[in-house]
Amino acid sequence: MISVLYVSIYIALLAAFTGYEVITRVPVILHTPLMSGSNFIHGIVLVGAMIALGLAQTPLEQAIGFIAVVMGALNVTGGYAVTERILQMFEKGKSKKGN
Amino acid sequence: MFPDIYDPVYVVTIIFFIVGLHRMSHPRTARSGIMWAGGAMAIAVLVTFFYPGMHNLTLIVVGIAIGGSIGWIAAKRVAMTDMPQMVAIYNGMGGGAAGAIAAVELLTSASNGAYSALAVAGAAIGGISISGSVIAFLKLQGWMRQKPITYPGQQPVNIIVLLATIAFGVLVLFPGIAGFNTLLLFFIFAIGYGILMTLPIGGADMPVVISLYNALTGLAVAMDGFSLQNYAMVVAGTLVGAAGSLLTLLMAKAMNRSIGNVLFSAFGAKEEENANITGSMKPVQPEDAAVMLAYANSVIIAPGYGMAVAQAQQKVKELVDLLESKDIPVKFAIHPVAGRMPGHMNVLLAEAGVSYDHLFDRDEINADFPNTDVVLVIGANDVVNPAARREGSALAGMPILDVDKAKNVIVFKRGQGRGFSGIENELFYADNTKMLYGDAKDSVSKIIQELKKL
Numbered sequence: 288m289i290s291v292l293y294v295s296i297y298i299a300l301l302a303a304f305t306g307y308e309v310i311t312r313v314p315v316i317l318h319t320p321l322m323s324g325s326n327f328i329h330g331i332v333l334v335g336a337m338i339a340l341g342l343a344q345t346p347l348e349q350a351i352g353f354i355a356v357v358m359g360a361l362n363v364t365g366g367y368a369v370t371e372r373i374l375q376m377f378e379k380g381k382s383k384k385g386n
Numbered sequence: 387m388f389p390d391i392y393d394p395v396y397v398v399t400i401i402f403f404i405v406g407l408h409r410m411s412h413p414r415t416a417r418s419g420i421m422w423a424g425g426a427m428a429i430a431v432l433v434t435f436f437y438p439g440m441h442n443l444t445l446i447v448v449g450i451a452i453g454g455s456i457g458w459i460a461a462k463r464v465a466m467t468d469m470p471q472m473v474a475i476y477n478g479m480g481g482g483a484a485g486a487i488a489a490v491e492l493l494t495s496a497s498n499g500a501y502s503a504l505a506v507a508g509a510a511i512g513g514i515s516i517s518g519s520v521i522a523f524l525k526l527q528g529w530m531r532q533k534p535i536t537y538p539g540q541q542p543v544n545i546i547v548l549l550a551t552i553a554f555g556v557l558v559l560f561p562g563i564a565g566f567n568t569l570l571l572f573f574i575f576a577i578g579y580g581i582l583m584t585l586p587i588g589g590a591d592m593p594v595v596i597s598l599y600n601a602l603t604g605l606a607v608a609m610d611g612f613s614l615q616n617y618a619m620v621v622a623g624t625l626v627g628a629a630g631s632l633l634t635l636l637m638a639k640a641m642n643r644s645i646g647n648v649l650f651s652a653f654g655a656k657e658e659e660n661a662n663i664t665g666s667m668k669p670v671q672p673e674d675a676a677v678m679l680a681y682a683n684s685v686i687i688a689p690g691y692g693m694a695v696a697q698a699q700q701k702v703k704e705l706v707d708l709l710e711s712k713d714i715p716v717k718f719a720i721h722p723v724a725g726r727m728p729g730h731m732n733v734l735l736a737e738a739g740v741s742y743d744h745l746f747d748r749d750e751i752n753a754d755f756p757n758t759d760v761v762l763v764i765g766a767n768d769v770v771n772p773a774a775r776r777e778g779s780a781l782a783g784m785p786i787l788d789v790d791k792a793k794n795v796i797v798f799k800r801g802q803g804r805g806f807s808g809i810e811n812e813l814f815y816a817d818n819t820k821m822l823y824g825d826a827k828d829s830v831s832k833i834i835q836e837l838k839k840l
Contacts, residue, residue, distance in 0.1 A: 292500055295612050295620055302608075302621040306628030309407045316732035316745070317416060318633060322597055323473050324410045324420055325629050328403055329604045330427060331622040332483045333450070334434045335614055339490040340449065341440035347566075348490050349442060353449050355486035360453030362480035363431075367424050368461030369472050374410075374417040376466070376737040 320373045327366030333359030395433040396618035402426030403622055407629070413742070430618055453479075466737055467694040470727045471526035474519045474596045477603050481515025484508055484606035485573065491613050492558060492569055501613045506555045506572075508609030513576030514583070515602045521584035522592050522599065532589030541650070544582050551575040583649065590768060591648050593727045594637045598645070601630025640722035643784070670820035672829055675796050676836030682759035682794075685709060686751065688719045688787050689731050692765020692800065696826035699738035702764060705834055706740065712837075718744050719751045719761075719787050721769035752788045761792040763813075764826050765799075771811045780809050795819040798826045 310321065336359040340352030402422050409419030431450070435443065457476065464472050488509035492502065524530035554572035557563045587595055604626025611619025638645050679685060687706070693699060706716045718740065724731045732745055746754075755761065763770055770789045774781040789795055790813050797814060799821055813819055822829050 291615060292612070295615070295617070298617060299608060299612075299620055299624045302624035303628040305404060306407075306625040306630075307632055309404070309411060309625075310629040310632050314411075314413070316729045316742070317411060317413060318636070319469070319727045319729040319733055320416060320420075321407075321410055322600060322630070322633060322727060323469070324407065324423065325604070325626045325633075326473050326477050326480070326600050327420065327427070328407070328423055328622050329477075329480050329600075329607045329626040331399075331403075331430060331619055332480050332487065332603075332607045332610065333427075334430055335487045335607070335610050335616055335619050336449075336483050337431070337434045337446050338437055338440070338614060338616065339487045340442050340446050341434075341437060342494070343442060343490060344494065348493055349445065351486050351490050351493075352442070353445055355483045355490070356446055356449030357453035358479040358486065359483035360450045361457035362476050362483060363427055363457065364454040365457030365461045365472065365476035365479070367420065367427070368458050369469060369476065370420045371417075371424075372461070372466070373469060373733050374420055376733050 323370040330363035392433045399426040399430040471523045474522040478516045478519025481512045481603040485512030505613035508606045510576045512606035514580035517577040517580030518584045534588045535585040597634040665815035672832035676833045680840045685716045687762045690766025698827040701830040703738040755788045755791040758792040761789045763797045
C-alpha cells in the first residue's frame with residue numbers, strides 16, 4: 288500500500304497546478320478581489336482549529352486551540368465580507384454602465 | 387467507528403472552492419464565485435462538529451462567535467480605501483491560526499516523524515505570516531513609519547534569526563529536547579523573523595508583501611492539513627499557496643523587480659546621490675486647468691492612491707461625464723500597481739460608477755500619450771516618475787505610465803512632498819507639467835464649476 292503521506296503529496300501537487308491554472312486567466316482588474324478571495328479560502332484553517340480545540344486535553348492546549356478558533360473565524364468572516372464588498376463595487380459599476 | 391460523513395462533505399467543499407475561484411476570475415461571474423466559496427466554507431465548518439472524538443464544543447462555538455462577529459463587523463465598517471490593510475490583517479489571523487494549530491499538534495502527539503516535521507514547517511510559516519502581516523497592516527494603516535526601517539547589520543541579524551528558527555524547529559522534533567520551552571523559543575524566533583523581514587520593506591511594496599504572506603498562509607494551512615491528515619486543508623491551502631505565489635510574481639513583475647529585490651533591498655530608503663533635476667515646479671490655478679481641458683481634443687486621467695485618499699473618485703467621474711458631454715474623449719490610464727494592490731484603482735473607480743471601457747492598462751495606453759493634449763495626474767506619483775527610465779535611479783526599470791510625453795500634464799497634489807517610495811519626482815519639474823496644489827476633491831470640483839461656465 289502506498290503511504291497516506293505520499294497520497295497527500297500527490298494531491299497537493301495537483302492542487303498546486305489547479306491554483307496556478309485558475310489564476311493565470313484572471314484579468315488584472317480582478318487581482319485585488321482574487322487576493323481577498325484566496326485569503327478567504329485559506330480560512331479553511333478554521334476547520335483545523337476546530338479539530339485542534341475539539342481534541343485538546345490540557346488547559347494549555349485548550350487555550351491555544353481557542354485562540355486558533357478565534358483567529359480562524361476572523362479570517363473566514365473578515366475575508367468573506369471584504370471580498371463581497373469589493374465585488375459588490377464591480378456589480379454597481381456595471382449596472383450604471385447599462386443605464 | 388463513527389460514520390465518516392465529513393470526508394464526502396470536504397470533497398464537495400473543495401469542488402465548490404475551485405468553482406468559486408474559477409468564477410472569481412471573470413468580472414461577470416466574480417460575485418457568484420465568492421458565494422460558492424462561502425457556501426462551501428459554511429458546510430465544511432458545520433460538518434467538522436461531527437468529527438470523531440470532538441469535545442469542547444461550547445468553547446468552539448464561543449470562539450467562532452467572537453472571531454466571526456469581530457471579523458464581520460470590522461470588514462463591513464472599514465472604508466474602501468483601507469481594504470488592503472484589512473486583507474493583510476485577516477491573512478495574518480489565518481497565519482496565526484495555522485501556527486496555533488501546529489502548536490497544539492506538537493504538544494499533544496509524541497514526535498511522529500514526517501507528520502511532526504510538517505507541523506513544524508506549518509508553525510514556522512504561520513508564525514512568520516502573522517507577524518509579517520501585522521507589520522504590513524501597521525504600515526498601511528499609518529500606525530507605523532511607512533518608509534523602510536533599516537539599521538546597520540540588519541541582514542546578518544535577519545539571517546541569524548532565521549537560522550535560529552530553523553534550529554529550534556529541528557530541536558522540537560527530538561523527544562529528549564522537545565518540550566514547552568523549546569517550542570516557545572521556536573515560536574518567538576519565527577514570529578520575530580516575520581517582524582524583522584517586514585521592517586525594511588517600504589509602504590509602496592506592501593501589495594507584493596501582502597500577496598506573499600497570503601501565499602505563505604496558504605502553505606502553512608496545507609502543512610497543518612498534512613499533519614492533521616485533513617485533505618480539505620491540504621487542497622485549499624495548496625490552492626492558495628500556488629495562486630498566491632503566482633499573483634506575487636505577477637505583481638513584482640508589474641514593477642519590474644524580483645521578489646528578492648522587493649524583500650531585501652530596503653527600496654526607497656536611500657537617496658539617489660546625483661539626481662540633478664532641472665527646471666522648477668510651476669503652479670496652475672483650477673480656472674486655467676479648466677480652460678486647458680475645454681479646448682483639449684483628448685484627455686487621459688492617471689489616478690493614484692492619492693485620489694482615493696481625497697475621496698475624489700465621485701468628482702472625477704462627474705468631470706469625465708462633463709467632458710464627454712462636450713465631445714472630449716476621456717480615458718483612464720491604470721498602472722498595475724496604482725493604489726495599494728493590483729486592480730485597486732479599478733475597484734475604486736468602479737465604485738464611483740466609471741465603466742470598464744474607460745479603463746486602460748499601462749501597455750494598452752502608453753502609445754497614446756504623445757497624441758494626448760492634457761493628462762491629469764490625480765494622486766499618482768511613483769508610477770509616473772520618468773526617473774524610472776534612467777539607470778542609477780532607485781526606481782530604475784520600473785515600467786511607468788509615459789505621461790510626460792503628453793503635450794500638457796496637470797498634476798493634482800496636496801503639497802510639495804514626495805511619493806510613497808520617498809523619491810523625488812522629475813515629472814513635476816518638466817516644462818510641460820503644471821502643478822495644481824490642494825485637495826484633489828476640491829480642485830476637481832472647482833474645475834467642474836469653471837468648465838460649466840465656459
